Amino acid sequence: MLKERINFFAESYAAHKKAFLFVAIGSLVGAALGLLSPMLIRHVMDELLPHGISSEMILTAGALLAIYAASYFLNYKIEVVGRGMGAKIEFKMREKLFRHLLRMGYSFYDNAQSGQLLSRLVNDISEVGNLMFAIPHLFITCSITLLGSAALLFYLNWQLATVVTALLIFKTFTTIKLNGEMKKMFMQARQNTGDLSGQIAESLQGIRLVKIFSCEEKELDKMLRAGENLLSVQKNSFQTVGKLHGGVDFFSNIVNLTIIILGGALISLGAMTISDLVAFLLYMMLCMRPVFQLMMLTEVYQRGMAGVERYRELMNLPESNELSAERVAKLDSASAIEFSHVSFGYENNPPLFNDFNLSIAAGEHVGIVGMTGGGKTTLCELLLGMYDLDGGKISIDGRDIKTVKTDSLRREVGMIQQDTFLFSASVRDNIAYGREDATDEEIFEAAKLAEAHEFISGLPNGYETFVGERGVKLSGGQKQRIAIARMFLRNPKILILDEATSALDNETERQIQRAMQKLSENRTTITVAHRLATVRNSNRILVLEHGNITEEGTHENLMERRGVYYNLSTNAAA
Ligand SMILES: Nc1ncnc2c1ncn2[C@@H]1O[C@H](COP(=O)(O)OP(=O)(O)OP(=O)(O)O)[C@@H](O)[C@H]1O
Numbered sequence: 113m114l115k116e117r118i119n120f121f122a123e124s125y126a127a128h129k130k131a132f133l134f135v136a137i138g139s140l141v142g143a144a145l146g147l148l149s150p151m152l153i154r155h156v157m158d159e160l161l162p163h164g165i166s167s168e169m170i171l172t173a174g175a176l177l178a179i180y181a182a183s184y185f186l187n188y189k190i191e192v193v194g195r196g197m198g199a200k201i202e203f204k205m206r207e208k209l210f211r212h213l214l215r216m217g218y219s220f221y222d223n224a225q226s227g228q229l230l231s232r233l234v235n236d237i238s239e240v241g242n243l244m245f246a247i248p249h250l251f252i253t254c255s256i257t258l259l260g261s262a263a264l265l266f267y268l269n270w271q272l273a274t275v276v277t278a279l280l281i282f283k284t285f286t287t288i289k290l291n292g293e294m295k296k297m298f299m300q301a302r303q304n305t306g307d308l309s310g311q312i313a314e315s316l317q318g319i320r321l322v323k324i325f326s327c328e329e330k331e332l333d334k335m336l337r338a339g340e341n342l343l344s345v346q347k348n349s350f351q352t353v354g355k356l357h358g359g360v361d362f363f364s365n366i367v368n369l370t371i372i373i374l375g376g377a378l379i380s381l382g383a384m385t386i387s388d389l390v391a392f393l394l395y396m397m398l399c400m401r402p403v404f405q406l407m408m409l410t411e412v413y414q415r416g417m418a419g420v421e422r423y424r425e426l427m428n429l430p431e432s433n434e435l436s437a438e439r440v441a442k443l444d445s446a447s448a449i450e451f452s453h454v455s456f457g458y459e460n461n462p463p464l465f466n467d468f469n470l471s472i473a474a475g476e477h478v479g480i481v482g483m484t485g486g487g488k489t490t491l492c493e494l495l496l497g498m499y500d501l502d503g504g505k506i507s508i509d510g511r512d513i514k515t516v517k518t519d520s521l522r523r524e525v526g527m528i529q530q531d532t533f534l535f536s537a538s539v540r541d542n543i544a545y546g547r548e549d550a551t552d553e554e555i556f557e558a559a560k561l562a563e564a565h566e567f568i569s570g571l572p573n574g575y576e577t578f579v580g581e582r583g584v585k586l587s588g589g590q591k592q593r594i595a596i597a598r599m600f601l602r603n604p605k606i607l608i609l610d611e612a613t614s615a616l617d618n619e620t621e622r623q624i625q626r627a628m629q630k631l632s633e634n635r636t637t638i639t640v641a642h643r644l645a646t647v648r649n650s651n652r653i654l655v656l657e658h659g660n661i662t663e664e665g666t667h668e669n670l671m672e673r674r675g676v677y678y679n680l681s682t683n684a685a686a
């Protein structure tokens with residue numbers, strides 16, 4: 113655990129060696145400069161002041177000014193370089209985490225909450241950035257100042273210094289205890305912040321549903337509940353932080369009081385001079401600042417470590433096997449499909465497919481129909497390799513898809529999803545998604561084939577029109593046609609159409625069917641249909657129920673059979 117943490121820091125700093133060294137050495141020099149000035153002031157009071165204004169006094173004052181100016185400049189540089197380093201480390205971590213998230217498979221996202229992930233990616237990691245700067249800066253400054261001023265305190269008056277050191281040690285112990293409490297609270301606070309973002313993200317994503325059901329108050333309640341959880345943890349943590357911060361003032365006052373009383377006694381005994389007492393007080397003040405800063409550091413440390421832990425928690429989750437070493441093959445052709453003895457069930461659910469077999473010949477058009485929940489979409493997603501099988505294998509042209517590079521597989525097998533997703537970008541960019549190199553001509557051509565060109569041209573800004581988040585500014589039928597255009601452009605060898613469930617007007621329906629027809633020409637095609645007319649002309653139609661093919665044949669065969677398909681079609685006609 114500790115070793116992993118140390119490795120984590122070592123790796124992060126190794127990438128920014130120069131900045132790290134600058135901050136470390138700069139902090140060292142800055143702390144040394146800080147230690148110098150009280151000695152000079154003591155010298156002025158002791159040796160120079162009694163003789164009035166002298167040239168040496170002006171010189172010493174000049175030296176002090178130079179030290180102050182140099183400290184200012186150095187501190188300025190340290191802040192700029194150090195915070196810059198923290199920000200870059202933060203940037204890198206975010207990149208790594210997002211890369212990792214992109215490699216997680218469907219099964220991870222089935223259980224993940226996007227708001228939680230967002231919170232880790234954005235908030236948690238920024239706390240780590242702060243910590244990355246604080247460690248070399250505060251840690252070095254504080255230890256040098258603390259050790260240096262402690263040594264000088266002993267040099268000035270060891271009796272007084274012993275008493276003060278005893279007080280400091282006592283303070284350190286109480287701080288360590290508070291620290292442990294703080295760590296737990298910050299971890300909890302991070303968790304609750306994540307829940308809160310998750311809650312808000314979900315309410316906003318579903319805002320249209322919320323409004324239709326006028327459930328604004330309900331969503332507000334959910335948000336407030338998450339907010340209150342955070343608030344209660346925060347309240348507790350503020351108590352600890354308050355004890356820590358308030359304690360510093362109280363403590364330094366007690367120490368000052370002790371010094372003045374004991375120092376006064378020592379002076380009256382002739383064991384100490386006034387200038388020594390002044391220098392002692394100045395060093396004591398100098399000594400107090402790092403005590404305070406170290407406490408700040410512990411706070412930043414606990415926050416940052418909570419972020420690191422949550423970062424590593426996600427990073428340690430195994431990625432989906434999309435990049436597995438087994439996947440070496442590329443598909444240069446793709447046509448015939450074979451499911452052999454496939455078993456699959458969603459995590460914690462009873463198996464959906466058990467010893468499932470299906471062969472689809474090159475160029476064949478297969479239609480799949482069946483009751484909702486029968487496993488049609490799942491079957492298509494398995495063919496794309498989105499989930500690991502529990503048994504059996506799926507091959508394309510005789511090659512087990514488990515051995516095929518994922519990008520090659522998904523290049524050759526294209527799927528139009530049941531619910532179309534559009535990015536909040538222009539129509540053009542949405543069509544060109546995954547084909548950023550496409551020319552305008554290609555995009556127009558694809559849109560024409562998808563029977564979408566006409567309506568797109570009628571939009572306020574044509575192809576440059578922004579479609580809104582998830583494409584809210586377009587109708588269902590328009591979104592579907594953009595998805596079809598996107599697939600024309602991608603031009604996969606095997607095509608999967610998971611027909612949208614939403615009903616469309618007859619004209620749009622016909623347009624979409626014509627477009628799908630064109631798209632499926634010269635391709636092996638699997639069409640999942642919710643409207644039987646869509647698959648009527650398929651070479652073969654399958655009825656899929658509870659993961660089993662219960663009927664199989666052409667439209668005519670199945671109508672004659674008067675089974676499930678027949679019932680579905682007569683129901684639809686009724
Ligand atoms: N990600 C998931 N995690 C767990 N169970 C799931 C998941 N997706 C689907 N299921 C379950 O698997 C079964 C098959 O779902 P699937 O989406 O494949 O059905 P479908 O035939 O496409 O239905 P529809 O006609 O409504 O689109 C259903 O019982 C569903 O509840």
Ligand SMILES: [Mg+2]
Pocket residue numbers: 488489490530610
């Ligand atoms: Mg489905």
